[in-house]
Amino acid sequence: MALLLRPGAALQRLFSSSPALFPTMGLLQKILIPVLGLVLAFCFYSSRENFKPEMLKGKRVIVTGASTGIGEQMAYHLARMGAHVLVTARTEAKLQQVVERCRALGASSARLVSGSMEDMATTRQLVEVAEAELGGLDMLILNHVGKSYFNYFDGDVGHVQKLLNINFLSYVAMTVSALPMLKRSGGSIVVVSSMAGKVGFPFTVPYSATKFALDGFFSSLRQEFSIQSVNVSITLCILGFIDTENAMRAAADVLLMSPAPKEECALEIIKGGTLRQREVYYRYASTKLPLLLRDWAAELLDLLVRQRYRPERLRAA
Ligand SMILES: NC(=O)C1=CN([C@@H]2O[C@H](COP(=O)(O)OP(=O)(O)OC[C@H]3O[C@@H](n4cnc5c(N)ncnc54)[C@H](OP(=O)(O)O)[C@@H]3O)[C@@H](O)[C@H]2O)C=CC1
């Protein structure tokens, strides 16, 4: 434990307790350890490129589920950064407004494709528009989710299947269709997932299944890209509770926690994708830190989570 918390002090204690074994310890302590520390710090910071909004200028980006919530906010950030934005969802009227706002915010171009992700024709059309009108694709942001319920699992297998089609299979289909373009540009795939795709929470059984599936598929695919030297990054985004209209309506009464803002969340996703990070955790303290408990004290994590729920406030199904 001491080695984890104060490695310098722990090493010092270890070495100073057996001077005969380490005749050059004085030298080691005074010079080598500080130098090693400096080298490690340099490697760590120099490998982490800083994000700059200019990185997105002129980049061709598809954002799915962009008519509302986090997807809509990502479209606006990308527009401000001067990207070419192609947004999609089912509600054409809403998408039209998003496109207009993107143009006003300074997008290099903004267009839409409306349609359901249950339908493979939508996937095909999106990729065709990117190819024909943008001449390729640099970033694919997969963000849409089908409507589900926030309540006890009701046994409806048909709903699980439908949600898997929308939240998981369409992500696979989009990836397969867009991959040739992404390989050409050395681009990025960004997959928006959730803490509910890493840990089992109550009242989101079908949704959680679809998010766990995304982790399995994309983490495995990332390994294959690495073996085959495919220069396409995959960023999996692990989000906590975010203040989008739909999430607030569904869960705010039941959850004893405050939601994080969708605007900031959208920006963190874009930053992570642009820097080709393996995973994004937003917010860090309520996602990454609880996950440290998952593998070592799962029961404790489950208990802490249940304490943040008020099941008596669930709406009658
Ligand atoms: N908000 C939160 O607390 C959290 C959200 N997340 C994740 O963040 C992402 C965005 O969430 P959020 O912004 O809250 O979601 P919203 O419910 O606000 O937006 C969902 C989007 O998906 C679109 N959509 C729904 N059904 C379909 C369909 N069949 N075909 C195509 N598009 C569809 C909707 O548009 P339309 O209805 O017009 O089709 C809308 O644009 C999701 O992946 C979600 O899992 C993760 C953790 C927490």
Ligand SMILES: CC(C)CCC[C@@H](C)[C@H]1CC[C@H]2[C@@H]3C(=O)C=C4C[C@@H](O)CC[C@]4(C)[C@H]3CC[C@]12C
């Ligand atoms: C360890 C804890 C401090 C963290 C717990 C975080 C939990 C409570 C957070 C993490 C992910 C969140 C859910 C989510 O991903 C998406 C949606 C869809 C939306 O329409 C309705 C709300 C819902 C179910 C969120 C509810 C709250 C969840 C379970």
